Amino acid sequence: MNAISRVLKISSGGRELDVPVRIYWPVEDKAAWSCRWEIHWPGRMRSNAAHGADAIQALINAFQMIGSELYCSEEHKSGRLWWAKKWIGYGFPVPNNIRDLLVGDDKRSL
């Protein structure tokens, strides 16, 4: 199964650790399309599958679920999580009802 990924970074004890985020290609279930995603936090993994009426909605929902996970995480709240040096935020969209949580470049461009 092919996956696309982004590697976020987290600072922990003076070290930088990778936080890989993986999104798998949407697949058609019996009733809908599903798109599996994973966030590999240090020491634990969060994973789930977003669903949608078609592959594109499943993929967009997966992006938003990941965005929700990141913006609601203790790691984000503690300010230890980042993506790229010249980008403030993580480059993942969130659903409309928590858009106010977006910061920096995410807030401006997503």
Place this chain on the structure above:
Amino acid sequence: MVRWTPTRPAPPSKRWQSREEILKAHLDGLSPDELLCVRPDYWARRFGPSASRSYYVGKYDPNQPRDDRGRWVDAGGDGTANRNRPLSPITIAARRNINEAECDAQYKLDTFKCNLVRTPLCWASANERYAACLSGRPIPQLRF
């Protein structure tokens, strides 16, 4: 008529277990974080007084104001002292597990409903409900 004789020995019959033994076996099978969520008293007994102490000492503030009988009183401030205190890792893990498990269960149930109606609006709504759950905000109704 040939009498049938068993070729394999009969499996040993399962010993009768009391409710207490069954519960203990179940609790022993949980991870420390799960155990802390469901039975903190058993967690403290199992992992010893040192683990219990480090957990509860994290919550204890010797400078919290008390009345003349030694009882805790409201700090009277804006609560920033407690907010700024770092949470112990165990507290964070326990709280996160509860929230995430609830949100996962909610999304699973929403998935079941959306599989029945199969509308794009339902999936979008399920996503908003998931985000609201994770962020601790009021959860909107599922729309179809």
